[in-house]
Amino acid sequence: MEDEISPESRDLGRALCIITGASKGFGRTLAFQLSCLLKPRSVLMLVARTTEQLNQVKEDIITLYGGQNQLEVRCVQADLEKKDGVEKMVQAAKETSVSDMDHLLLINNAGALDFVIALQKKASLGDVSRFALTFTDPAEVNRYLSLNVSGALSLTAGVLQAFPRRLGLRRSVVNISSLCALKPFPSWVLYCTGKAARDMMFRVLAAEEPDVRVLSYAPGPLDTDMQLQARRSSGDLQLRRSFCSMFSEGQLISCEESGAKLIKLLLDDDFLSGAHLDFYEL
Amino acid sequence: MSAVSGFGKALVIITGASKGFGRALALSIAPRLAAGSALILAARSDDRLQELRADLSRGESGLTVRCVAADLGCQAGVDRVIDEIRDIHPDIHHLLLFNNAASLGDVSRYCHDFTDVDEVNSYLSLNVSSALCLTAGVLRALPQRTGLTRVIVNVSSLCALQPFPSWVLYCSGKAARDMMFRVLAEEEPDLRVLNYAPGPLDTDMQLQARSSSADDALRNSFSDMHAQGQLLTCEQSINKLIKVLLEDKYTSGAHLDFYDL
Numbered sequence: 001m002e003d004e005i006s007p008e009s010r011d012l013g014r015a016l017c018i019i020t021g022a023s024k025g026f027g028r029t030l031a032f033q034l035s036c037l038l039k040p041r042s043v044l045m046l047v048a049r050t051t052e053q054l055n056q057v058k059e060d061i062i063t064l065y066g067g068q069n070q071l072e073v074r075c076v077q078a079d080l081e082k083k084d085g086v087e088k089m090v091q092a093a094k095e096t097s098v099s100d101m102d103h104l105l106l107i108n109n110a111g112a113l114d115f116v117i118a119l120q121k122k123a124s125l126g127d128v129s130r131f132a133l134t135f136t137d138p139a140e141v142n143r144y145l146s147l148n149v150s151g152a153l154s155l156t157a158g159v160l161q162a163f164p165r166r167l168g169l170r171r172s173v174v175n176i177s178s179l180c181a182l183k184p185f186p187s188w189v190l191y192c193t194g195k196a197a198r199d200m201m202f203r204v205l206a207a208e209e210p211d212v213r214v215l216s217y218a219p220g221p222l223d224t225d226m227q228l229q230a231r232r233s234s235g236d237l238q239l240r241r242s243f244c245s246m247f248s249e250g251q252l253i254s255c256e257e258s259g260a261k262l263i264k265l266l267l268d269d270d271f272l273s274g275a276h277l278d279f280y281e282l
Numbered sequence: 283m284s285a286v287s288g289f290g291k292a293l294v295i296i297t298g299a300s301k302g303f304g305r306a307l308a309l310s311i312a313p314r315l316a317a318g319s320a321l322i323l324a325a326r327s328d329d330r331l332q333e334l335r336a337d338l339s340r341g342e343s344g345l346t347v348r349c350v351a352a353d354l355g356c357q358a359g360v361d362r363v364i365d366e367i368r369d370i371h372p373d374i375h376h377l378l379l380f381n382n383a384a385s386l387g388d389v390s391r392y393c394h395d396f397t398d399v400d401e402v403n404s405y406l407s408l409n410v411s412s413a414l415c416l417t418a419g420v421l422r423a424l425p426q427r428t429g430l431t432r433v434i435v436n437v438s439s440l441c442a443l444q445p446f447p448s449w450v451l452y453c454s455g456k457a458a459r460d461m462m463f464r465v466l467a468e469e470e471p472d473l474r475v476l477n478y479a480p481g482p483l484d485t486d487m488q489l490q491a492r493s494s495s496a497d498d499a500l501r502n503s504f505s506d507m508h509a510q511g512q513l514l515t516c517e518q519s520i521n522k523l524i525k526v527l528l529e530d531k532y533t534s535g536a537h538l539d540f541y542d543l
Contacts, residue, residue, distance in 0.1 A: 150402035196461035203445035
């Protein structure tokens with residue numbers, strides 16, 4: 001079905017590759033898959049909130065390659081919902097030097113379902129995702145948008161400023177998007193709103209910076225913790241049922257399978273900058 | 283006044299009512315409201331709201347006008363608007379909430395300049411969060427019941443659908459809002475939800491667009507529109523909006539543009 005990735009024939013250059021939300025799920029898988037496509041002396045920067053999980057990902061990558069690929073893996077613990085988290089991450093990027101760097105690859109993957117945030121804020125478990133009419137407190141909505149929208153824009157801006165346009169440097173920015181960017185889902189108002197905002201944000205970026213390769217990639221329904229939350233806790237019954245049946249009927253997509261399609265897009269590098277591409281279309 | 287040319291006994295809420303489209307909307311809709319209706323006008327500027335109230339009082343009697351000077355980007359501001367609703371006579375047939383308050387954001391800068399997450403948050407707070415929270419609060423204060431039609435209008439834009447260089451905040455905010463109201467339409471089938479893109483209006487926001495946009499091509503095209511008299515008056519656009527609302531045939535959650543109609 002899908003081409004095997006042949007690291008010997010094609011690669012993503014001598015790169016600074018930054019992945020946010022790299023400690024688990026799709027981000028973690030991408031870290032593994034990308035690490036074998038970066039030329040020696042590249043730097044893979046993994047960003048997430050939890051140090052232990054990040055370090056584990058780093059260890060696992062190093063174990064896999066035994067240092068053969070001369071890939072430096074840097075872990076940056078940062079909470080991208082907050083201004084200081086974004087600044088910390090951008091600063092870490094600025095301090096990274098890759099000699100003869102020919103590719104800057106930023107993967108904006110960090111994100112959350114809104115009720116995951118609600119779970120963290122409140123002690124009660126079993127919170128279900130919420131309907132639009134329950135969002136009466138702007139602080140709550142703002143907090144969600146801060147991580148999923150503002151944070152993504154500001155860190156992208158910071159990274160692009162740290163590595164400005166120059167001859168010989170390819171700059172790629174990926175937005176991990178969703179069908180939810182295009183289609184409304186009941187009981188998912190914040191997630192859909194955030195994804196729609198991000199897609200537009202990155203379309204504006206593409207319109208402004210023709211030399212930056214911008215891609216909004218919708219990975220399909222992945223078998224991750226986020227999906228687990230979706231099928232356990234979506235507020236809309238019909239939606240919850242359809243997630244459950246996707247799971248029980250084996251229709252969820254592995255992160256590896258979806259990651260491979262994203263990587264092929266990056267290797268082929270012929271996508272229209274700013275486009276929204278979905279796993280199922282490829 | 284025939285049934286179709288007016289909204290009957292209604293509660294109308296307009297945010298960003300102190301100038302531009304919001305102000306014109308208040309003046310255009312007031313004559314379409316039957317006696318016993320109420321108009322709640324929200325904006326930050328109390329002075330301008332009072333002026334508007336004075337202008338309105340020259341027109342219809344039997345219309346209650348309440349002004350709320352509030353910052354809708356915070357809970358307290360949203361609550362103040364909701365509080366005004368509570369005293370309103372319950373015997374209304376129509377609720378119309380016009381989410382109009384908005385800002386253009388700093389269009390003199392590009393995506394790569396927005397490195398300060400607080401700045402972006404502040405923009406989204408006014409332009410996205412406040413619209414959701416106000417809508418939620420209003421609908422909870424006036425729940426569904428027989429005989430009451432509840433209409434939620436989002437003043438949208440072509441920018442919700444199309445990216446414009448140097449307009450990342452405005453485009454993202456409008457795209458976010460459209461989706462937000464589409465989800466609302468999905469969740470609440472009894473509501474009438476409309477994303478209305480009013481076209482290029484001759485307002486202060488347009489002035490800002492043609493004087494401050496960083497992108498030369500965009501700035502020039504705004505200037506040309508202005509110079510060639512292609513800007514719409516608010517009244518022109520509002521007339522179409524009101525016609526669509528009165529005909530009440532649109533699909534809830536749809537995005538309709540002035541130029542489509």
